[in-house]
Amino acid sequence: MTNNYNVSELPKATLHEHIEGTVTPEMAAKLARRHQVKLPDDFVMKEGQYDKTDFPNGRYAYDESDFWAFINTYDSVADMMRTPQDYYDVTKDYLSKNANEGGVYVELILSPMHMATEVNPETGKGELSVPRYKAMMDAITKAADEVKEETGLETRFIATGVRNLGAENVKEVAEFVRDNPHPLVTGFGIAGNERAGKFDDFAEALNIAKGAGLKLALHAGEICGPESIRDAVRLGASRVGHGVSAPQDPAVMKDLAEKGVMVEVCPTSNRILVNDLKGDLANHPARKLYDAGVRISLNPDDAGIFGTHTGKEHRIGAEKFGFTKAEMLDITLCAVENSFADVATRKKVKENIYKTMTAEDRKEMAELAEKAENPFLKRRLETRVEESGKVAKKLELQKRKARTMAGMKNKKFQALVMNRTGMKR
Ligand SMILES: [Zn+2]
Incomplete structure (x- = not known):
């Protein structure tokens, strides 16, 4: 109980979660067995080495202060996600767990480059494959449909380009997503190393995505300064991922609040990866953003890899940022309003949240x-x-x-x- 309310009972919405990042240690072991991959003995912590109540889904063993150790773990896990069955299992596992902790709405970020690239036997080069993309989309849609049937949880997907693969590559992804539309793919994003290029380099890709009716959620202000957030908003982002540096520029804060652009706050991820926070959530600007009228949501980013989950991020919201029950309900309602679902779905989910409110x-x-x-x-x-x-x-x-x-x-x-x-x- 925090501030006299129980976070676990509140409805929750998740907007920033990479599908490959959701893989729990348990699921990683299953994938390793399936693909006969030998993971190092010290890949995950053994029972007794970590607090099971804090890490109910297990804990990876990488050192949190070592960025490259984190990246290695992420890559090893992502590398084991190869078949539609893998994507189905991972998606089903994540969404079921999310629904169990009060999840009412989820958007999962997927990377067609990772998910749908196949080696062309003629050229020997990796290329985006339409049949592979379709098979993967069928698999994750099946998982989302089943969880919706079982729990009512609504899921949408955001196709994302990887910034450090270059502007041409991101444009190719945008064209691919435009040419292969899917009813649950409602957004387009840019992720990857923020220092790779400027947002303007990606303007063409973003225009293609917008032209295809996709809304934009762009990673910005995590590693780079507030100018990256300003650029993302100027190029049409309805949401920015992380946005940690926003408070460094009051004009950016005002712009975000005025335009209703959401900052997808990812506390645990930021604590581990954003050096400015010095590993301490007391330095996180979530409260500052909220009080400045900026719409925020609370997200795990890579739930499995960071050993977190939506419920834990909300508990952090209550305990570290002091969000009261009313503020937390407001945050979830903001997430639904800034989600990339259709109007009718947003309205329905919002009404269901309001129905949980007492006098x-x-x-x-x-x-x-x-x-x-x-x-x-x-x-x-x-x-x-x-x-x-x-x-x-x-x-x-x-x-x-x-x-x-x-x-x-x-x-x-x-x-x-x-x-x-x-x-x-
Ligand atoms: Zn992210």
């Missing part, structure tokens, strides 16, 4: 709106109070109707009994 929650939300100083934040919270009030009223009407119906049924039954007993007489 006490609405009161807390109203108090939060009352004392909010930032105008963007204040307006948004006031809207939340209004919208949740409407949903509560609708629920009350439905309940009343159900009671009346039950009452009517009861009367009919009584009349029937009276008739029967009357007949007997």
